[in-house]
Amino acid sequence: MxxxxxxxxxxxxxxxxxxxxxxxxxxxxxxxxxxxxxxxxxxxxxxxxxxxxxxxxxxxxxxxxxxxxxxxxxxxxxxxxxxxxxxxxxxxxxxxxxxxxxxxxxxxxxxxxxxxxxxxxxxxxxxxxxxxxxxxxxxxxxxxxxxxxxxxxxxxxxxxxxxxxxxxxxxxxxxxxKPAMACLATRIPTNTRITPEALKAVEAGEDYLKSIGLHQYRLRLIGDTAKIECDPADFETIIENRLVLVATLKDLGIRTVTLDLAGYGCGNMNS
CATH class of the missing domain: 3.40.50.620 (HUPs)
Structure with missing residues (x-):
């Protein structure tokens, strides 16, 4: 080193x-x-x-x-x-x-x-x-x-x-x-029960975002809707890979996948 x-x-x-x-x-x-x-x-x-x-x-x-x-x-x-x-x-x-x-x-x-x-x-x-x-x-x-x-x-x-x-x-x-990382539970809105299935969906979605080259991102889970936050410079990459991303998440019970046009924000799930 x-x-x-x-x-x-x-x-x-x-x-x-x-x-x-x-x-x-x-x-x-x-x-x-x-x-x-x-x-x-x-x-x-x-x-x-x-x-x-x-x-x-x-x-x-x-x-x-x-x-x-x-x-x-x-x-x-x-x-x-x-x-x-x-x-x-x-x-x-x-x-x-x-x-x-x-x-x-x-x-x-x-x-x-x-x-x-x-x-x-x-x-x-x-x-x-x-x-x-x-x-x-x-x-x-x-x-x-x-x-x-x-x-x-x-x-x-x-x-x-x-x-x-x-x-x-x-x-x-x-x-x-290395990008900032936080506990997967921070992707779930406050006062929404955390389940093993929810954390698995978040992990799988974020693993895919990482695999397509994103550096700073979050996949927030709101009910059965996934909200992706990332650098606006990565929006095009998200769109190019949207079909696989949507299929990956739907296999885990996610019905709707959205992209937050405001981009990534630290602590967006804080109450």
Missing amino acids: ANQTILSPELNAKLDQLKVSLKDFSKVSIAFSGGVDSTLLLKVAVDVLGENVLPITVNGAMLPGSEFAEAQALAKEIGVPPLVIEADVFALDDFVRNSSDRCYHCKKFIFTQIKNAAIENGYRVILDGSNLDDMKDYRPGIKALGELNVMSPLKAAGLTKQDIRDLSAYYGLPTAT
């Missing part, structure tokens, strides 16, 4: 602060999803602490299978194969009901399992990849992290999402340009 960019003095100072904070721990466990943030955190932690780092990846219906596979490969490339734990989010009523605080309950449920697994393996410090920009968005799950004493060193070092992408490029990480 060769360096791909030169760091500004400000960003270099933030990186140094991150390294110093990690050095304060003899060993850490990291909630690792394979996304932009947790991948950078894992890379820097391994550079600082070597083998005294345990990435923990949660596998469950809220995570696309392709993302889980990528996380496995990334951790191994960095040099620390992750501990995988299974999470049955459908056993959590607060997840299924999908109220406005679903993310809090789900995050509490998942990170409790991460914390227990970390402690069982001799790790008492648990880190996550939250960054400074996360404070600007609607993130009820952050409260759960505080209650479980999960630490967010990227945020503490003042790193923004762009900082993290720049540092990822500096380290030559493949996630430097």
Whole structure:
């Protein structure tokens, strides 16, 4: 993983602060999803602490299978194969009901399992990849992290999402340009019950969008209607592939497929 960019003095100072904070721990466990943030955190932690780092990846219906596979490969490339734990989010009523605080309950449920697994393996410090920009968005799950004493060193070092992408490029990480990813449940309107079938439809639809070359997209599921959000520059690609896309989704119970002319918008399902 060769360096791909030169760091500004400000960003270099933030990186140094991150390294110093990690050095304060003899060993850490990291909630690792394979996304932009947790991948950078894992890379820097391994550079600082070597083998005294345990990435923990949660596998469950809220995570696309392709993302889980990528996380496995990334951790191994960095040099620390992750501990995988299974999470049955459908056993959590607060997840299924999908109220406005679903993310809090789900995050509490998942990170409790991460914390227990970390402690069982001799790790008492648990880190996550939250960054400074996360404070600007609607993130009820952050409260759960505080209650479980999960630490967010990227945020503490003042790193923004762009900082993290720049540092990822500096380290030559493949996630430097990876699009933002969120739990599949965020594609379902608040107060609409979440079912395994709904998440499977969202995952299949988004896998197809990825396969035809889209970079940033969401497939929102409103009843039996799929609403696709993407960069307006990709509208033509959607139209060119519409017949296969519609057939793919109709096989999964979707009756109507629409394209949002406003384009992709982060947090469009937030209440």
